[in-house]
Amino acid sequence: MAEIASALGEFDFAGDDHVVPFQVEGLDVRGRAVQLGPMLDAILARHHYPAPVARLLAEVIVLTVLLGTSLKFEGKFTVQTKGDGPVDLLVADFSTPQNVRAYARFDQALLDKAVAAGETEPEQLLGKGVLAFTIDQGKFSQPYQGIVALDGTSLEDIAGTYFRQSEQIPTRVRLAAAELFDRDQAGQPRHRWRAGGLIAQFLPEAPERMRQPDLHGGDGDNAALAHKEDDTWTEARALVDTIDADELTDPQVGIERLLFRLFHERGVRVFGTREVIDRCSCSRDKIKNVLKGFSEEEIDASQENGEIAVTCEFCSTTYRFEVVEVASAAE
Incomplete structure (x- = not known):
């Protein structure tokens, strides 16, 4: 049975950590939007990353949530960056139906140098x-992977480029993350991370309307062959571009209010929300199964004082094994 959409104003606000699918019939646009609060804060709090790294990882988490919840599949969806900058690795994954985890790797010396120079853009x-x-x-299924270059632009622009090149779908992505410093109910100072994002895609019934201007330097650079962007998508993209970063992270705004502000004149409707939670898939049994593949020499090199300790990079949980236990598993 198809899910019934609601016009804005006919439901309660979804709140943090709930993805809100939406449709703008007058613009042939479908999309998703989310504000992440407690879930995101829990992930970042356990790692104690420097603020520039935490903010960057937060954007990747939002992107992962928006894309992962849009897929009809059972399994794991992963977003990963690998670069030559101070933050050389970011990984976030979404496991159905709702679990999210993430971590970052960075060079502290290079990061300090970048911060001192004011070079902290993504x-x-x-x-x-x-x-x-x-x-x-x-x-029982072959993994699918799509890759796009980190080309010196923002994550939201790179994600849009991926959909344009690989999926041929006109797409606009907005991402934002922010630190909040306020007080809890007891009046005590507190520090929290929040993030938000929106993805809008142009999906008209007539596929020829999805044509976009050719990428600079491509085969279609000839002006006589260049495609003109559909006026309806131009309008939709312009509306999405009016979003301020603060609106995506402000808990007082809310996703539904933001969608109404953007698209109410064009008939925006929303569908059932989907909650996402902070939950890692690691376990003692899984780690032990990995250690079963270690050779005797590898086990000996990994042990200290008769014990092997393995820490999950995602959730920072440490699992400890007696050498005798692991060695017997490896026989």
Whole structure:
């Protein structure tokens, strides 16, 4: 049975950590939007990353949530960046139906140098490299991976380029992350991370309307062959571009209010929300199964004082194994 959409104003606000699918019939646009609060804060709090790294990872988490919840699949969807900048690795994955985890890797010396020089924009921290999207539906299915270059632009622009090049779908992505300093109910100072994002895609019934202007330097650079962007999509993209970063992270705004402000004149409707939670898929049994593949020499090199400790990079949980236990598993 198809899910019934609601006009804005006919439902309660979804709140933090709930993805809101939407449709703008007058603009042939479908999309998703989300504000992340407690879930995001829990992930970042356990890692204690420097603020520029935390903010960058927050944007990747938002992108992962927006894209992962849009897929009809069972398995894991991963967004990963690899670059030559101070933050050389960012990984976030969404496991169905709702679990999210993430971590970052960075060079402290290079990061300190970048901060001192005021070079903390995402494109400056990531450098040149690749952004990869991977869908893994388990051992009985071949993983699918899409890759786009980190080309010195923002993550939201790079994601839009991916959809344009690989999916041929006109897409606009907006991402934002912010630190909040306020007080809790007891009046005590507190620090929180929030993030938000929106993805809008132009999906008209007539596929020829999805044509876009050719990319600079491509085969279609000839002005006589260049495609004109559909006026309806031009309008939709312009509306999305009016979003301020603060609106995506402000808990007082809310996603539904933001969607209404953007699209109410064009008939925006929303569908059932989908909650996402902070939950890692690691376990003692999974780690032990990995150690079963270690050779005797590798086990000996990994142990200290008769014990092997393995820390999950995603959730920072440490699992400890007696050497005798692991060695017997490896026999």
